[in-house]
Amino acid sequence: MSRLLRQVHAPYVIRSLNFAQLQELAGEIRQEIINTVAKNGGHLSPSLGVVELTLALHYVFNSPVDKIIWDVGHQSYTHKLLTGRYNEFDTLRQIGGISGFPRPTESAHDVFGTGHSSTSISAALGMAVARDLKGDNYSVIAVIGDGAMTGGMAYEALNHAGHMQKDLIVVLNDNEMSIAQNVGAMSGYLNRLRTDPMYSKGKEEIEQILRKLPAGPKLLRLIDKLKDSLKYLVVPGMIFEELGFFYLGPIDGHDIKAVTNVLQRARTIKGPVLVHILTKKGKGYKPAENNPDKFHGVGPFDVASGEIKKSISIPSYTEVFGRTMVKLAGRERNVLAITAAMPGGTGLTKFARLFPERFFDVGIAEQHGVTLAAGLAAGGYHPVVAIYSTFLQRAFDQILHDICLQNLPVTFAIDRAGIVGEDGPTHHGLFDFSYLGTIPNMIIMAPGNENELQHMIATAVNHHGPAAVRYPRGAGIGCKMDKELKLLPIGKAQVLREGADLTLLAVGSMVSRAENAAGILSGMGIEATVINARFIKPLDEEIILKYAAITGKVFTIEEHVLKNGFGSAVLELLSAKGKKDVLVHRFGIPDCFIEHGSHALLMEKYGLNVEHIVDVVAGKCVPRKVPNKLKVVLD
Numbered sequence: 001m002s003r004l005l006r007q008v009h010a011p012y013v014i015r016s017l018n019f020a021q022l023q024e025l026a027g028e029i030r031q032e033i034i035n036t037v038a039k040n041g042g043h044l045s046p047s048l049g050v051v052e053l054t055l056a057l058h059y060v061f062n063s064p065v066d067k068i069i070w071d072v073g074h075q076s077y078t079h080k081l082l083t084g085r086y087n088e089f090d091t092l093r094q095i096g097g098i099s100g101f102p103r104p105t106e107s108a109h110d111v112f113g114t115g116h117s118s119t120s121i122s123a124a125l126g127m128a129v130a131r132d133l134k135g136d137n138y139s140v141i142a143v144i145g146d147g148a149m150t151g152g153m154a155y156e157a158l159n160h161a162g163h164m165q166k167d168l169i170v171v172l173n174d175n176e177m178s179i180a181q182n183v184g185a186m187s188g189y190l191n192r193l194r195t196d197p198m199y200s201k202g203k204e205e206i207e208q209i210l211r212k213l214p215a216g217p218k219l220l221r222l223i224d225k226l227k228d229s230l231k232y233l234v235v236p237g238m239i240f241e242e243l244g245f246f247y248l249g250p251i252d253g254h255d256i257k258a259v260t261n262v263l264q265r266a267r268t269i270k271g272p273v274l275v276h277i278l279t280k281k282g283k284g285y286k287p288a289e290n291n292p293d294k295f296h297g298v299g300p301f302d303v304a305s306g307e308i309k310k311s312i313s314i315p316s317y318t319e320v321f322g323r324t325m326v327k328l329a330g331r332e333r334n335v336l337a338i339t340a341a342m343p344g345g346t347g348l349t350k351f352a353r354l355f356p357e358r359f360f361d362v363g364i365a366e367q368h369g370v371t372l373a374a375g376l377a378a379g380g381y382h383p384v385v386a387i388y389s390t391f392l393q394r395a396f397d398q399i400l401h402d403i404c405l406q407n408l409p410v411t412f413a414i415d416r417a418g419i420v421g422e423d424g425p426t427h428h429g430l431f432d433f434s435y436l437g438t439i440p441n442m443i444i445m446a447p448g449n450e451n452e453l454q455h456m457i458a459t460a461v462n463h464h465g466p467a468a469v470r471y472p473r474g475a476g477i478g479c480k481m482d483k484e485l486k487l488l489p490i491g492k493a494q495v496l497r498e499g500a501d502l503t504l505l506a507v508g509s510m511v512s513r514a515e516n517a518a519g520i521l522s523g524m525g526i527e528a529t530v531i532n533a534r535f536i537k538p539l540d541e542e543i544i545l546k547y548a549a550i551t552g553k554v555f556t557i558e559e560h561v562l563k564n565g566f567g568s569a570v571l572e573l574l575s576a577k578g579k580k581d582v583l584v585h586r587f588g589i590p591d592c593f594i595e596h597g598s599h600a601l602l603m604e605k606y607g608l609n610v611e612h613i614v615d616v617v618a619g620k621c622v623p624r625k626v627p628n629k630l631k632v633v634l635d
């Protein structure tokens, strides 16, 4: 096993292999990736699809002198294995282990950090310009998927690169898939390049055929004269050529020799080149080939059967959101749903099936999705924009300028809020209170459990202005679900328990932990009031001021950065009301990027576990009883 792979301590080693050996190495790499992801979870089908492409890239180019930039970076496992990380590969995505994405701090071969989509061409152009300004000499290669090519940034970069005419290679890895089936007119165009024999013949091949015809040379001259109208018929990759790129392809991305040849050619061409590579997502592992979506990003699974291990049967927040949307759409005709390439991840698959004309997958285009919602709202509809917290960061100005400034009725369903776990710093949703909280007209809610989530979505959809509901990744707390949807009073918190010694003011995922902490503190003789804030904006000033006055000690608890978060808003309120004598302690995420690792371990590391909350609170409050033996309920 891994006879060849274990010898590859650096990428140059593979240049001593022949093509048969490279093929054998590809098999070993696949096995290594499948076995590791089966244990740790990770991005399986994207990585399996680019094994040969990655081998060819490292065969032709001299990393890290030549710069290879991976768009999104979720397909970079082969790159990691070829660049000296084979021995640590079993730590993939584990706390303290190697990241699932390229990280410059991890290896000199990871020349640019990624995780969010469609950034690679801009970064590559920047590096190419920097190289030329310094008078250096190396190749810069961006590897971008067809899904990532639906993102606006990719076009902004193509536009600029075509104008700059710097030496730059863009490898388009076209597997006809985003996470789900790819969408959009560009995807249709790429599909025609793949399948239409007219397109798929190489430019030179078509020229040769024409030359052989009796009137061939004349025809070619004529074509040259009428270039602008006729070249559309004969030149594949026309859109890219028009943008100033030299187009090469399409090439079978699993034929190492063919990919190596085309990359060698691309390397010699002056100016920007686009190499169109065709691959199969999940290649080499049947369950992933048959279900590339399910195995895109996957938890631990059984290699032999392809069965994904599901540990908890409690519905996830995502599922509850999806069900609520179906309920709401059934009764309110103006409710629409928008996703940016994540119909499954956001729980909208059933909605899309039942209400296809009211569902919009805009591609990886969060900014467009938000302003599309603004337009739909201006046209009399109530769009629900379902985007992960981390990806919504992209659309800050669209939220502010296109929605909130016009006070348009749009609901933001913000999934994956808080620490998401193994995807790490590019994906944690820890900034949404901050970036949304500063915008006038925006209402922000966070449910304490999955039952409350459904009511909050209904409340937001009933509200005639912008409203956001942010909720975490994964399972709810397993609470009883109300059959009927309720409307919550805007800006009203919920008092869950009363105690005279202190106030635990918790929001979202931290509410159940605050309740657990209060139970333990009570056993120690410390009686806590527990408040489920429900609203981050507007805050329930009345309740907060009341219990701050009664208890004199307020502990805010949030799974969010402390800077400009929920606790900061509470501090601002107390300061504005002159409550200088109230002790305030804020639990939350410090001012740093949080690494990857399991949710439970990261919560513990950053002091958001019940045990730590109890310790801190007990240290600031004098127990009235001798403490019982602590029964600590961890998350």
Ligand SMILES: Cc1ncc(C[n+]2csc(CCOP(=O)(O)OP(=O)(O)O)c2C)c(N)n1
Binding pocket: 046, 049, 072, 074, 075, 115, 116, 117, 144, 145, 146, 147, 148, 149, 173, 175, 177, 178, 179, 281, 340, 341, 342, 364, 366, 391, 394
């Ligand atoms: C800004 C942003 N939005 C959404 C995502 C989630 N996402 C990660 S990979 C992916 C699909 C990428 O498709 P493609 O580029 O074709 O790569 P493939 O997985 O097919 O190899 C999406 C939507 C993201 N990473 N970044």
Ligand SMILES: CC(=O)[C@@H](O)[C@H](O)COP(=O)(O)O
Binding pocket: 043, 072, 074, 115, 179, 296, 297, 345, 416, 420, 423, 427, 473
């Ligand atoms: C690479 C990427 O951005 C997505 O695949 C992301 O990892 C999905 O996250 P979830 O697994 O939480 O849906």
Ligand SMILES: [Mg+2]
Binding pocket: 145, 146, 147, 148, 173, 174, 175, 176, 177, 178
């Ligand atoms: Mg793709």
